[in-house]
Amino acid sequence: MTDRVFQLSGTCNNYPWGKHGHDSLAARLCQKTTPGFQIDDSKPYSELWFGDYPDFPARVLTTGEALADILARNKETLLGDKVLTTLDPQLPFLPKILSIAKALPLQIHPDKNLAAQLHAKDPSSFPDPNHKPEIAIALSDFEVFAGFQPLSQIEPLFRHHPALHQFIPADAPRPWTNTTLRAVIHALLHADPATIHQTQHALLHHPTPTPSPSNDPHQKPPQINTTLLTRLQTQYPSASDPGTLVALTTLNFLTLSPGSALYIPADAPHAYLSGDIVECMARSNNVLNAAFCDPSQRVQNNKNLEVFTEALTFSKAHSKEDVILPSVVSKRGRKGRIQVYQPPMREFEMLRVELGGTEGGEEEEMEAGDGPGVMIVTKGQGKMEADGKVVGLAEGSIWFVAPGVGVKWKAEGEMEVFMAVV
Ligand SMILES: [Zn+2]
The missing domain is CATH 2.60.120 (Jelly Rolls)
Known part of the structure; x- marks a missing residue:
């Protein structure tokens, strides 16, 4: 059976409006998680994509397989009934980090x-x-x-x-x-x-x-x-x-x-x-x-x-x-530390988990959802427990989380996570 939680790499592009070199958050996050990606300070880095769209695809970090391919082989497990019955059989959303200079x-x-x-x-x-x-x-x-x-x-x-x-x-x-x-x-x-x-x-x-x-x-x-x-x-x-x-x-x-x-x-x-x-x-x-x-x-x-x-x-x-x-407190967070942005559309909503720097780090637990989720750590570091595994999270870490999987996050110091969910 395929893993229900796995780490991804992203792809960063170079449109001329992007911030240059290390000034670009998109490039800095991409460098931390994508094998072989080196920042060139003379180049603009505009967008880090981490969805299954073919243009700048996310890949499974350990194997290099395109996210779209592993989703296509495991639709029931990784996309779930809600997506398969109400939307196209692929990731319904496309998340990105943009660093904009002009x-x-x-x-x-x-x-x-x-x-x-x-x-x-x-x-x-x-x-x-x-x-x-x-x-x-x-x-x-x-x-x-x-x-x-x-x-x-x-x-x-x-x-x-x-x-x-x-x-x-x-x-x-x-x-x-x-x-x-x-x-x-x-x-x-x-x-x-x-x-x-x-x-x-x-x-x-x-x-x-x-x-x-x-x-x-x-x-x-x-x-x-x-x-x-x-x-x-x-x-x-x-x-x-x-x-x-x-x-x-x-x-x-x-x-x-x-x-x-x-x-x-x-x-x-x-x-x-x-x-x-x-x-x-x-x-x-x-x-x-x-x-x-x-x-x-x-x-x-x-x-x-x-x-x-x-x-x-x-x-x-x-x-x-x-x-x-506006964002509101998400009902999926057991401790009230998840904010949700809910645009009036059925393809996705975006969660933001902000865990402060109290001693030992704050925690939050998210109830399982009925669709796939893709998350990125934009700040700080910590740990994640999901599907029976405990993994380390660092700035730039990108993870896929299958439907039916709950997640526990624990910050080391502070940590900010964004997660697109259906
Ligand atoms: Zn636009």
Whole structure:
């Protein structure tokens, strides 16, 4: 019979927005657990993946076998009935550690219908038919653009700044509707490089415009955040990238402290800007990038930019308040030391176990679940007892835990563990 609890190695990738060398938490954690992985300080390290997705797969540490293969051979034991009867016969979630030095592509993840259509038409760009709602939990201060500002903030910004008038459709109603906003974003994304350059320049030098007769004299002109504008310009100096304009004029800018989390539903725009995070998503790699990226990766032919702007939804669930995902005490922790982040989706939730540095170390015991779990130690060290075995845990340790297996953790000093579960 196969082991029900086993250690994994992860795979770290090198997207240009990642933190460099040893500054990258993703790289430091990967180095501790992955045989043969050496950090090169001249390279960026962006994401440590530890799921069964084929792109950057987790492997069984002792044998090197891909996690996907051992799951496929032992579906009943390792995935369990709940996954096999209600989801696809594979790990329903994809956990990652991200170390972000500069803005990631401004992106959305298509919903299930759109993902299936895009995958059928262009499987090389859209590798699976699944949706990809995701959560991001801050491990450090985490800056992000996510969800739309209310129209009541966006509209006055565009009306007060002469440089932005050109992006307002001629037939725009007052007040704006979501259709107006979609047209404005469409215009920003299709602007030519000279227009983008001139607009950024004008906003930088006139962040607070003088009131004009067409504006309400009682309304204070909205400010452009010039500190952010300058920072984004140094990150994406290519004048052809419209990301800075779209993000600063239409999206919420948020700073999360460690432990705080975001939920990004399908079709919601987002661009992560800086920090170390735990990320987890439904098992998919479908993304539509519109800006903040190498033009070669951008969905820049007009057809795909159309798909991006058409897919944007403006539901309440994308507002600033609604993208914040609070954590609550998990009923699975016997001692109340497990927090759970529960996005409104059935593929996964994320547990966080934080054990403090009391003498001898704190303990927690987690009741068995009915789906698979994958955990990573992000801080500290300790021991784990599961399925009749006691094993040592160190920073960077990644473990698979089968359905029906309870776990006891004991910290040596302090220890922080994240665990994706169904
Ligand atoms: Zn994303």
